[in-house]
Amino acid sequence: METADVVVVGGGIIGMSIAYQIARRSDMSVVVLDKGAGLGEGSTGGSAAITRQRYSLIENVRIARDANVVFRNWAEFTGLASPRAIFHPIGVLWMLDDDPAAVAADHARLAAEGIDVAILDPSDVHEEFPALSTCMVPFDLTGEVPHECRDGEAFLLERDTGFFDATGALEDLAEAARARGVEVRLRSEVTEVTVAAGRATGVVLADGTRLSAGTVVNAAGPWCNRVSAMAGIELPWELVPTRIQVMYRDLPPEVPRPLPVVGDAAGGIYFRPEASDQQIVAGSILEEDEREATDPDRYDHNADRVFVETKIHALHHRIPSLPHRGRLGGMAGLYTVNRQDVLPIVGPTELEGFVVANGFSGHGFKESPMVGAMVAAYLTGERAEYDTDVPMSFFAVDREPRAVEDKTVLA
Ligand SMILES: Cc1cc2nc3c(=O)[nH]c(=O)nc-3n(C[C@H](O)[C@H](O)[C@H](O)COP(=O)(O)OP(=O)(O)OC[C@H]3O[C@@H](n4cnc5c(N)ncnc54)[C@H](O)[C@@H]3O)c2cc1C
Numbered sequence: 001m002e003t004a005d006v007v008v009v010g011g012g013i014i015g016m017s018i019a020y021q022i023a024r025r026s027d028m029s030v031v032v033l034d035k036g037a038g039l040g041e042g043s044t045g046g047s048a049a050i051t052r053q054r055y056s057l058i059e060n061v062r063i064a065r066d067a068n069v070v071f072r073n074w075a076e077f078t079g080l081a082s083p084r085a086i087f088h089p090i091g092v093l094w095m096l097d098d099d100p101a102a103v104a105a106d107h108a109r110l111a112a113e114g115i116d117v118a119i120l121d122p123s124d125v126h127e128e129f130p131a132l133s134t135c136m137v138p139f140d141l142t143g144e145v146p147h148e149c150r151d152g153e154a155f156l157l158e159r160d161t162g163f164f165d166a167t168g169a170l171e172d173l174a175e176a177a178r179a180r181g182v183e184v185r186l187r188s189e190v191t192e193v194t195v196a197a198g199r200a201t202g203v204v205l206a207d208g209t210r211l212s213a214g215t216v217v218n219a220a221g222p223w224c225n226r227v228s229a230m231a232g233i234e235l236p237w238e239l240v241p242t243r244i245q246v247m248y249r250d251l252p253p254e255v256p257r258p259l260p261v262v263g264d265a266a267g268g269i270y271f272r273p274e275a276s277d278q279q280i281v282a283g284s285i286l287e288e289d290e291r292e293a294t295d296p297d298r299y300d301h302n303a304d305r306v307f308v309e310t311k312i313h314a315l316h317h318r319i320p321s322l323p324h325r326g327r328l329g330g331m332a333g334l335y336t337v338n339r340q341d342v343l344p345i346v347g348p349t350e351l352e353g354f355v356v357a358n359g360f361s362g363h364g365f366k367e368s369p370m371v372g373a374m375v376a377a378y379l380t381g382e383r384a385e386y387d388t389d390v391p392m393s394f395f396a397v398d399r400e401p402r403a404v405e406d407k408t409v410l411a
Helices: 012-024 058-072 072-080 100-111 122-128 166-179 223-228 305-318 361-380
Strands: 001-011 028-033 092-095 118-121 156-157 183-185 190-198 199-205 210-218 239-250 259-264 269-274 281-286 328-338 343-350 353-357
Touching: 001 012, 001 199, 012 028, 012 353, 012 361, 028 058, 028 166, 028 210, 058 072, 058 100, 058 361, 100 156, 118 122, 122 156, 166 183, 166 190, 166 239, 190 210, 190 223, 190 269, 223 239, 223 328, 223 353, 239 305, 259 328, 269 305, 281 305, 305 328, 328 361, 343 361, 353 361
Parallel strands: 001 028, 001 210, 028 183, 092 259, 210 353
Antiparallel strands: 092 156, 118 156, 190 199, 199 210, 239 281, 239 328, 259 269, 269 281, 343 353
16 A cells, blocks of 8 residues: 555645645655646636735735735745746726725725735726726616716725736646655545544545555545545535636727726626736626536536626726627636635644645635645644744634625625
8 A cells, every 4th residue: 555644635726735835844745636637627727816915804814915925936936947827916906886984994904914005096097007997886787777987986906916827826836846756646536535543544546546644635626525525524614616607808909908907896797817918807706606516527617698798798897998899708617615704624623634625715726825834834843934924723624603794705
């Protein structure tokens, strides 16, 4: 039987971050097992990889802020001379229609954490991002209510972040982890977690291969409940694989640049440039657009026509110069929503030797470097450069649900 100190089930951005973070601080032997034929076949492959730092809970702000330092120093962090992933700090503009006092309070809260934020009025927005309308009146899709624009008063801009490249980052981490001795095995589906004398002792693969391990980490993304069930444990959290859609539209040269990442409450969307500014990708910020996927192996990977046709109106409302022509497409992916408080669960469980890192909703990409650091520090007892000071107990499995302002992807 093969043996490893740590077996990580799932080689998405969370599992790979955990493996790499262990390898960069210890000599522990680590094997990452993924059932996919390639990297990124789970949530990570569909991720918009937006790296915003504005969250309602200050610990989430700090985790996102600390992860941004990693994204900005990616070559040094990974030790790769030519990483694939490129960080795009194009700014994240919040168009939420909050009153100026609320925007000022948000500004003060984030600035106190060292985040480079600014308050923009409509004329500032038009100057910095000339393509954007500053109207905050939702578009009436029935056509029955005449649209009368009303400008928002104050908008918050995170200047020092934007978006990264989810699959590029995953491939970089796999390369960096392998360079430090981690074994990454694809087409390796875990079908059993072995347990003896009240602790996890390893895993069995679909082809019958057995691996014994000191620790088994469940980083199986939308399949996490299945892996926990293999270990015979029931967690007190409702972790729901959720189908989530995005749409794409060509972004021709006549639309004025630059464009930031935008969170748009009037249209119920977020969007950002894609494909070297040739396209725009947009998703929803509304809970009603999140649909439970009863079987993560079987869901419609295409975007619904009604989703694309609704969101394109929101996009035209925010970017009036976007032509009503060009390719229009979309896709659907999965992420795992923790219905109780939309925060992940990370850390040890009631079963000794069985650690979970699950339920990341729409935040897992940006949180991955710090989640990797938390789990690696717990398993090795070592801290490393770039670690966050937010303790893993913030995401503890045995916590009470935390009071978040918003249970949507905005959280
Ligand atoms: C459309 C979309 C947009 C998003 N936008 C953002 C964003 O802008 N910013 C952000 O921070 N986050 C975003 N997210 C969320 C983010 O992508 C996820 O939270 C993150 O990728 C979760 O990573 P993971 O490693 O936990 O899961 P996954 O990437 O799903 O990895 C889990 C892996 O486990 C493997 N696996 C499962 N079961 C087994 C088994 N039994 N044996 C072996 N392997 C197994 C799977 O093959 C898979 O590769 C978005 C997600 C989606 C879908």
